[in-house]
Amino acid sequence: MAKSVHGTLKALRKAVVVAVASFEPPGDSIGQIGYSTGSSTSLRRAADIVMANSPAELTVIYPLIELREDTISPLRSWTRDQTLRASATG
Amino acid sequence: MIAVFAEADRAQAEAMQPLLGPNDELLPVPERSFAAMLNAGIARAATPWLVMTEGHCIAQPGCLDQVMRWIETNPDDRIGNFEFTHFSHKTVNQLVGRWYERTVAQWRTPPDWERAISGGFAIRKSLLDEVGPLQPAFAAFSPHAQSALLHSRGIKVVNVPGAAVLHLDEGSMAEFYDSTERYMRGEFIARSQIDPVFMERYFGAPELWINRARLERGTALAMVRALIIAARTRPRRAAALAGAFASMLGSAAGGLRLRIALNRLWLAFYAMAIERLPMPDDTRFRQFLRSHQRAARLAQLEWLQENPVAPSAGLAEGRRAIDELGPGDIVGVYGLEEFGGRRFRWTEPVAMIRMAARQTACELRLETGGIRGDPLAFLIAVAIAGRALPRKYCTSDAKGTLTIHLPAAFAAAAKDGVVLVCDALVPARGGIPDPRALGLPVISIAINPLP
Numbered sequence: 001m002a003k004s005v006h007g008t009l010k011a012l013r014k015a016v017v018v019a020v021a022s023f024e025p026p027g028d029s030i031g032q033i034g035y036s037t038g039s040s041t042s043l044r045r046a047a048d049i050v051m052a053n054s055p056a057e058l059t060v061i062y063p064l065i066e067l068r069e070d071t072i073s074p075l076r077s078w079t080r081d082q083t084l085r086a087s088a089t090g
Numbered sequence: 091m092i093a094v095f096a097e098a099d100r101a102q103a104e105a106m107q108p109l110l111g112p113n114d115e116l117l118p119v120p121e122r123s124f125a126a127m128l129n130a131g132i133a134r135a136a137t138p139w140l141v142m143t144e145g146h147c148i149a150q151p152g153c154l155d156q157v158m159r160w161i162e163t164n165p166d167d168r169i170g171n172f173e174f175t176h177f178s179h180k181t182v183n184q185l186v187g188r189w190y191e192r193t194v195a196q197w198r199t200p201p202d203w204e205r206a207i208s209g210g211f212a213i214r215k216s217l218l219d220e221v222g223p224l225q226p227a228f229a230a231f232s233p234h235a236q237s238a239l240l241h242s243r244g245i246k247v248v249n250v251p252g253a254a255v256l257h258l259d260e261g262s263m264a265e266f267y268d269s270t271e272r273y274m275r276g277e278f279i280a281r282s283q284i285d286p287v288f289m290e291r292y293f294g295a296p297e298l299w300i301n302r303a304r305l306e307r308g309t310a311l312a313m314v315r316a317l318i319i320a321a322r323t324r325p326r327r328a329a330a331l332a333g334a335f336a337s338m339l340g341s342a343a344g345g346l347r348l349r350i351a352l353n354r355l356w357l358a359f360y361a362m363a364i365e366r367l368p369m370p371d372d373t374r375f376r377q378f379l380r381s382h383q384r385a386a387r388l389a390q391l392e393w394l395q396e397n398p399v400a401p402s403a404g405l406a407e408g409r410r411a412i413d414e415l416g417p418g419d420i421v422g423v424y425g426l427e428e429f430g431g432r433r434f435r436w437t438e439p440v441a442m443i444r445m446a447a448r449q450t451a452c453e454l455r456l457e458t459g460g461i462r463g464d465p466l467a468f469l470i471a472v473a474i475a476g477r478a479l480p481r482k483y484c485t486s487d488a489k490g491t492l493t494i495h496l497p498a499a500f501a502a503a504a505k506d507g508v509v510l511v512c513d514a515l516v517p518a519r520g521g522i523p524d525p526r527a528l529g530l531p532v533i534s535i536a537i538n539p540l541p
Contacts, residue, residue: 064096077153
């Protein structure tokens with residue numbers, strides 16, 4: 001069963017607030033939101049831990065049909081990795 | 091995220107596995123059907139909120155974060171649409187993007203209604219449990235049918251601020267026609283299964299659908315014949331009947347096959363012109379809209395060719411309100427309307443009422459509510475089996491009810507249709523933005539025996 005993106009996001013916000021996070025997605029400006037810099041794995045690890053205990057609240061249903069020209073970007077955009085990145089960059 | 095794939099696409103889905111995170115999963119379904127895929131994903135999900143999307147939609151950065159904020163700050167909202175942007179690097183992409191925006195804007199403008207846009211919206215899962223799954227048989231129309239069900243339960247669709255999706259539009263006219271066809275066929279399948287009054291309320295009344303019995307060659311010919319009879323019996327009105335005659339002759343002479351073939355040819359021409367010929371943007375867009383209408387019409391005609399109208403027994407004795415009449419009972423009508431709280435349909439200037447076979451005299455009563463004044467003032471002729479009914483058999487009363495007395499000989503012939511020919515009322519001539527040519531407003535039809 002897929003777990004919650006919402007849970008991930010909620011957990012991430014908390015993680016960011018308590019300054020556990022240090023995640024620098026490529027191409028994004030870390031300075032805009034005042035995070036400390038560091039390795040991306042540390043944030044993911046922290047998020048995974050928090051998420052394991054958070055209530056699942058939102059699931060994306062993505063159908064692999066009518067993919068059109070770009071078959072990769074749509075799926076990738078809805079994955080947890082991208083969600084993490086989006087949340088971290090606000 | 092649950093990425094649902096059809097078994098036939100397993101290799102493609104497995105190639106995408108490396109893109110998934112630890113909490114994402116691939117879910118196989120037997121069929122390559124948008125609705126079946128979403129249903130499987132919904133059944134699998136265990137969260138109170140779902141985000142629905144399409145295979146060609148790219149979540150923009152922060153999209154889900156915005157959804158989450160919206161859920162937190164609007165606890166009473168239950169469905170929220172995302173914003174859509176379009177990536178237009180080809181001519182057809184641009185046209186489809188423009189059309190898409192226009193269509194969505196139309197849905198948001200009353201009296202239309204806002205529906206969940208399947209490219210990206212968030213919904214409480216409990217709502218889907220209430221209205222049931224999407225209908226795979228309705229194909230691309232299934233999310234719209236579900237939206238109508240939700241709307242009929244008073245559930246309002248709002249917008250989720252800041253949640254955006256990039257919609258990859260069709261890149262060629264062939265692809266766009268294909269999408270149109272899947273939507274149109276799905277709509278007609280839905281119309282064949284869902285209460286017609288409900289469907290008309292939410293999706294209007296396509297002329298081909300409500301008058302599908304006219305596609306039977308005999309019906310169209312009988313209506314043309316009635317026009318000729320009307321012109322002979324009332325020569326002064328002949329000129330006024332010319333327009334109706336010209337438009338009906340096409341359906342009577344052509345037949346479905348020819349019309350389908352002509353529409354296909356037109357579409358091929360449109361596709362070539364839109365994709366390749368140089369022309370100003372607005373002209374190209376106008377051609378695009380016309381070709382879209384033609385593609386929809388072609389899909390409707392093809393569906394109707396595969397699913398002809400079941401033979402109708404015709405109207406038996408008794409009174410029926412207009413919304414109780416089926417396509418085999420009255421031919422040549424427009425969508426349902428209301429006047430003074432009562433439902434009615436305008437007929438076209440030439441309309442046919444089909445009665446059950448009978449051997450005895452009867453009267454046919456058409457309640458018009460006086461919406462167009464005295465019906466006798468604009469009724470040109472009544473034709474039955476190629477004969478004009480003498481005028482003395484038609485009467486009207488102060489309430490605008492038209493009574494047509496049918497002596498036994500005419501009643502016996504009426505099983506093939508009673509054709510009413512009226513002077514056309516054209517609202518556009520009075521400056522009203524309504525392109526229709528109207529005949530008789532009909533609230534109800536009654537057939538009563540005569541001694």
